[in-house]
Amino acid sequence: MxxxxxxxxxxxxxxxxxxxxxxxxxxxxxxxxxxxxxxxxxxxxxxxxxxxxxxxxxxxxxxxxxxxxxxxxxxxxxxxxxxxxxxxxxxxxxxxxxxxxxxxxxxxxxxxxxxxENPAVANNCQQKTIIGRTNIKNFFITEIATVLNNITDDIEMYITGDIITLLDKQLFFNVFNFSSKNIDIHIGCNIQKLSNENLDFIDKLYNLFNHYIEITFHIHDDKKFQYSNIITVKNHFSLQYSLHNDNLIDICTYITDKTISADIYERTCEKFTADTYLIQPINDIELIKFRSFFYLNNYLLLFCAKGFEFFLPPQAFKNLLSTSTTYQYSSDMQQTIQNMQITWEEQFEKAHIDFILPAANIMHYIEEGQLSYGEIAYTTSPQERELQLQQLVKSMKNNPHINIFLLGQVQPYNKDSYFKLSYYSNNKTAYLKKDATFCSKNNKNIYLIKDFRLLYKFNDFFSTTIKKSDCSKFTADDIENIYKKNNALLHRIWLQSKQPV
Known part of the structure; x- marks a missing residue:
């Protein structure tokens, strides 16, 4: 026997x-x-x-x-x-x-x-299965959150689950407080499901990117892995799970065996390829030449989360361009920046442009003058801001299709309540831009939207924003009157900030 x-x-x-x-x-x-x-x-x-x-x-x-x-x-x-x-x-x-x-x-x-069900006896607790959604929820809140929050080296994570479901069920991200400064998370997205989603999904997606501004998200079409049901973190662990018909996890196996987890990681990440990108993170420098063509379109929708880099007076732009040498831009790249400025000026005369500005953002810019132009961080002087405002009013009078919408956001009281993600769209191409103030230097600060369905939904989301009751439209006359009425106050603010007027 x-x-x-x-x-x-x-x-x-x-x-x-x-x-x-x-x-x-x-x-x-x-x-x-x-x-x-x-x-x-x-x-x-x-x-x-x-x-x-x-x-x-x-x-x-x-x-x-x-x-x-x-x-x-x-x-x-x-x-x-x-x-x-x-x-x-x-x-x-x-x-x-x-x-x-x-x-x-x-x-x-x-x-x-x-x-x-319990292989841990044979491999020193390097694998265990959790059954029941309550047990699994507690497992994520305690063990998984503790592991991820204590990782200080780079994190590379792949999630084959659908981002729409994750955000709808408020799963996964809301229990983490990462310590690592370099985090890349690749997530799947079901294209067929995306087509039927309303704008609530875009609201949740924007808030996810905005809240976790220091994380670099990669969103992929899940056609190559939609049935995999895997979460894997390089050099740390892998999770395999099954979903109930309500899209909640009811069984998952947690694997920390290095050999098995590494094999799962390699087999999973090879399915996330360049051709599956729906939203791709890139460096701002990669977008500079692209922007010259981007602004040639006659319809622009621009949500500015930090500063206001448009309508800069010639002297401000000259100073900004000289600053580009600090960022080691080549002469060719500097010429591209100049060409982009010329393109802007031409578009200001004819294009339909909707600018959406959070109220707290524009007040902070008026007081401090901090803006981002590509990768260049620049602070305008009070004189430059005053000339910029005058140029804005002049351009709006010459082109009635330039609209300023002020979003009545309350004054941010902490890091989480800021708008940290701008949106730029020309109706054919779009991208999101991070406020570098909240990011580490190694972060890629641009999300290039590569799928037309996502682009249309983002456009609809921001277009709907300007129709809300807390968003006000300002004409050239409105802005000019506000400027004249508050001119003395503005100069006092600038003097108090100890900047030369």
């Missing part, structure tokens, strides 16, 4: 001459599972043991009867017949004997056996 389940299973398979692949197909498991059972790496889960043993016994007993090896089998496995068994009942008897042998071998190892 074999002492272990693995030894017995190997003996049964060898005796009957069946193939592992044939047995695996019959049971409905991958052949790798059967191989692990035979090699005593894992054992079947106790939860499914009855079905598995029944299938094995049925498949092997059928094969033994077909080969007319029944009595040879009894002799091989030292089974004594206490009574004569008819030919009609011999198969049932054979099945019962094999099934009983499997159960006895399984439980003979008692609680020391590693199973698919």
């Amino acid at each position: 074999e002492n272990t389940y693995a030894a017995l299973l190997r003996h049964l398979i060898k005796f009957s001459g069946i193939k592992l692949s044939s047995l695996a197909d019959f049971i409905g498991y991958d052949v790798s599972y059967i191989s692990k059972w035979c090699n005593n790496i894992n054992h079947p889960s106790s939860k499914y043991l009855t079905r598995i043993n029944t299938c094995i016994a049925s498949f092997i007993s059928d094969e033994i009867v077909k080969q007319n090896l029944t009595y040879v089998f009894f002799n091989e496995f030292q089974i004594n017949l206490s009574q004569h068994v008819s030919a009609e009942k011999i198969k049932k008897f054979l099945f019962d004997e094999i099934n009983n042998m499997l159960f006895e071998a399984y439980y003979r190892e008692n609680n020391t056996v590693a199973t698919d």
Whole structure:
């Protein structure tokens, strides 16, 4: 009698001459599972043991009867017949004997056996399964959150789950407070589902990017991996899970074994390719030449979350351009920046441009003068801001299709309440730009939107924003009157900030 389940299973398979692949197909498991059972790496889960043993016994007993090896089998496995068994009942008897042998071998190892449900016994707790959504929720809040929050080196994470579902169910991100300064998270998105989503999804997506401004998100079409159900973090752990029909996780297996987790990571990340990008993070410098063509379109929608880099007077732009040498821009790149400024000036005369400015943002800019022009951080002087305002009014009078919308955001009281993500669209191409103030130097600060469905939804989202009750439209006359009325106040603010007027 074999002492272990693995030894017995190997003996049964060898005796009957069946193939592992044939047995695996019959049971409905991958052949790798059967191989692990035979090699005593894992054992079947106790939860499914009855079905598995029944299938094995049925498949092997059928094969033994077909080969007319029944009595040879009894002799091989030292089974004594206490009574004569008819030919009609011999198969049932054979099945019962094999099934009983499997159960006895399984439980003979008692609680020391590693199973698919609890393999940690055999590999020093490097793998465990959590069952039940409440248990899984607690597991994410405690163990997973603790692991991720304590990682200080770079984090590279791949999530095959759908971003729409994650945001809808408020799963995963809301329990983390990352310590790492360099975090890349790749997530799938179901294109078919995206087409049917309303603007609530864009609101949630923008808020996710805005809240976790220091994280670099990569959004991919999930066509290559939508059934994988994997979360994997390079050099740390992997999770495999199953979803209930309400899209909540009801079973997940947590794997910390370095070899297995690394294999899962490699197999998963190779499915996230350049051609699957829906939203791709890039460096601002990569976008400079692109912007010259971007602003040639006759419709622009611009949500400015930091400063106001448009309508700069010539002297301010000259000073800004000289600052570009600090960023090691080549002469060719500086020429591109100049060309972009010329393009802007031409567009200000004819294009339809909707500027959306958070009230707190524009007040801060009027007081401090801080803006971002590409990767260049620049602070305008009070004189430059005054000339910029005058140029804005002049351009709006010359081109009535330039609109200023002021979003009545309350004064931010902490880092989380700021708008930190700008949006630029020309109706054909669009991108989101991070406020570098909130990011580390290694962050990619541009999200290039590469899918037209996402672009249209973002456009609709911001177009809807200007129709809300807390968003006010200002004409050239409105701005001019406000400027004249508050001119003295503005100069006092600038004097108080100790900047030369």
